[in-house]
Amino acid sequence: MTKVSVIIPNYNHARFLEKRIHTVLQQTYQDFEVICLDDASTDASNYMISKFSNNQRFQTIYNNINSGSPFKQWEKGLQIAKGEYIWIAESDDYADLRFLEKLVPLLDQNPNIGLVYSQSLGVDENDHVMRNWKTWTDDLDSDRWSNDFINNGSDECQKYLIFKNTIPNASAVLMRRSVLEKTGKIDTQMRLAGDWLLWAKMLTISDIAFVAEPLNNFRTHTNVVRNTSKPYLELEERLQVVRYISQQIDIPHNFWEIVFNPSIGWWIRMIFRGEIPLSRSHKIYQLLKNIDPNINYRLFTIFFKTLKSKLSL
Template sequence: MVSLPQISVIIPSYNYACFLESAIDSVLQQSYQHFEIIAWDDGSGDDSLPILRRYAAQHPERFRYFQHEGGQNKGIAATYRAAVAQAKGTWIAFLEADDVWHKENLSLKAEALKKSAEAGVVFSECRPFGQMSGVLYWKLHAWLNQSFLPRYQPIDLTAELLQRNPVASFSNFMVRKDLFDQVPDPQNRILFYDWWVLAHVSLSAPFCFVPKKLCDWRIHSQSANYRKESAQSVMGLKNFLENMLDSMRLELENAGECAGTDILSKKKKIIRHLDFYRSFEIQRAGSWFFAFLTHPWETIRFAGHFLLRNLLF
């Protein structure tokens, strides 16, 4: 018999007081009750802290909240890292303060582990809602990236994560704590920290996909995911991918030439994609043309991302 895992739910809070209660209530109402909640305020200037204090007083057995020393704002990576350090569970589930879980979210993901015990990440579909243009983009993203994934079985997502994030949102997955603890910290604040975490974890463990919409993902004008792409933002994405792939390459460096074929194959794919991202400059048309000649599919995907976001947002 597979024992029920203890899950630590991490809720970061930064100026989302208007959404925070709905997020917390959606966790407390889960049918799966083997969890604790750790909320961490990242220097909010609104009423987030009074809300967190109230929930801590009402649910002292399972709700704890923290903030950075001096009420500082340190960014998402530092906030998640600090919160996970306080976690007691063997699995970490994340819920961004503007999102909402469905009642069976934790239950169905814990159930999936019985069929895929070796998985390091369990993720599901989500339901984007809110600003319609953003909703259309992320629905299309889900159809392109999740429709053909194997269900309820171990899958290697490293190749996909080298160029896109099929999981899409922090609120959409849970990860083994020991694997999260092994993920290196990024050098700077980054926008795509969920992608960073997932890509590094994929080097050492398979994922498991639950084909059900278990999270309502709010898309709104204050969201990091709601924006047009400029040359500057695409350059930021390019730089992020270079840094992420370089970090992943270093993770595999110690494997050496005696590594198994799986590790060596992943290393070759990482180096190929690194070469692609380093091969062109965003603002030079000639550089795009050269990149297309040497890496056609990667260039088409990168350009498609740029064009689609600017059409829909």
């Protein structure tokens, strides 16, 4: 059996594809297959992909119609993959050539670990390093992500993952296929938080490992899926993830102050600004209610405090 299946989902990333594919094929650890999925790109992606068509470990699947979701491409790749481990190598990112060499042994030596990920560097369109993504988690714990660690999955969810997506880039993650399959299919209806929900599902049934060395380069540019004209979508999907985690573990005491109440405030502001359709507003209300059955009392309290602060001005 092939050890690692590398899935490269692509849509209009011709500019970055060659570097992405080279940093996969030139890995110092070589037991892998590559599955490149092009989602009906309209740029020169097909030409860039064709340069690697003679590589025996490289296969390409082309969509005639764009799927509309990166997570549909993930699921499609998983149905084809044969490897014991899965690496979703996003087409606009690129890796240190030692990425697999460093991460594979952690899964080999620790059968309870469902996923391992490395720290990432943030880069721009021209490969200039802009940040170390450790800053993303510093508000949760400024020291924890400075060192390698292994942790119980449920503990990871309760202390960290329920507050934010502490694994912000799939390209940094190596997953155990057997654990991934136990979670069921990826939620392909999501556009923004499908990865966060997947990590949560995996970590309720397995453990996690982290490598502090930045072995992944997470690219920021204008043509990214996470750019959306629907501001309510981020809140809606965020609450879906939080609801799932809250159903699996005991909610930490500071969750309400850090996550829940600010989410309510965010929702209310969108309503007053006319940024959210009535049907989506109702969906968000139901998500909030599923997390906290006393949502009506909480809404009243927040409204009263807001009104009182305004009257005192």
